[in-house]
Amino acid sequence: MTWHRRSLAGLDFETTGTNPEMDRIVTAAVVRYGGGRPTETCRWVADPGVTIPAGATAVHGYTTEAARAAGRPAGQVVAEILDAVVALVDQGLPLVVMNAPFDLTLLEAEAERHGLRGLFGRVAPRVLDPLVLDKQVDRYRAGSRRLESLCRHYIVRLDTAHDCGEDAIAACGVVWKLANRHRWLTRVPLEELHERQARWAVDQQESLRQHFARSPGREHLALTVRPGWPVTPRMRPGVPPGE
Template structure:
């Protein structure tokens, strides 16, 4: 069976911000999809324990008051999210998401915050294979331009448009919606990778130097390992671009999880 036809655990979060070291989960979704099995939705609505900034609330539509009123306590929620992901991984499902390194890293930091076992500790020697649509798409279509000044070339909405998937602005930036769309994008990319170029849709045939064929015939372990290299290359290229205007710019290329660094105690009270 090719890598895009097996069972997936589509994963996404909506959060209080974009800093994986400090921000918190507000909603999360893990959807079991594909593999000839029924869909299995798992959704969480979380009280993050801190104020939700207005900028974040404008994106996902959840206010601090609503999260405090309707959300479950964060410690129990993040523990359950990790348990569900672990169960899928240990039964052979692949974790799939868009820029999923962000979601996995944020979950890791939440688990550490509450003194809970990390995903690595729960998995033991069992591998968790990950498919990241942002990494795959960037590798396959490296030279895509921004569709507009406000829409990036690898945003999820852009990928939905490129791969001819419907997009609902009212539901976008909801964890469950974004998780499912990412899974559908990954399926389209996998289908293209195993399709003759002559059968590609016209918009894909027009791609400059496409590399969908690099995904053809890989095992999940091979695809996972390749994404580690591709993510590092992509980050290095972005960092070089940023350093044209900011010599100190740094783009972390670790994937699918940014390494944990113990907080420094230097200068802390004795």
């Protein structure tokens, strides 16, 4: 039985912002998807301990006050998320994470912030990133590669984008559809596929950096492209991204 016929684990966060090293988890979901069994979803709301900017609230709907009222202490939530992911990875499930370097770098930073052992210090997850996989198998397709766009392309249901539970399930659905369409992926062992994605991601990130560098008015964005997959290396103080 190929890996895409077995269950997949999925992970998704909604956060206080877009810096994975500095921003915090607001909502989280860990799912078990496929494999001939009903989808199981675990959800969390955290009090991030910081103000949630209006821009982030506009994306996921949680104000600072709402997160404080509904959420539990961030350290407890991060510990439970780590335990849930480790439990699924220990069962041999691959971990599906859309744009993995953001969510997994964020999770490692949150673990360190709360004095917890990070995910990669506990297990060696075999990560499947629908963004990296899609870019590799269909690299010249024009248009957005956001999750909503991938769902439209692969005909995967996503009723409420930026709901972490629905996003995690949809990302798993995209990986399943993508693997079913490009069957050669299912013949690659998960360990090898993880390593291939690391190489593909570096090439994709460098291509994006070059694209920005030669685009008038967007040259500054080249410095925001950070290499590394499935986590990005910690930035050194005073050193711009990409150096």
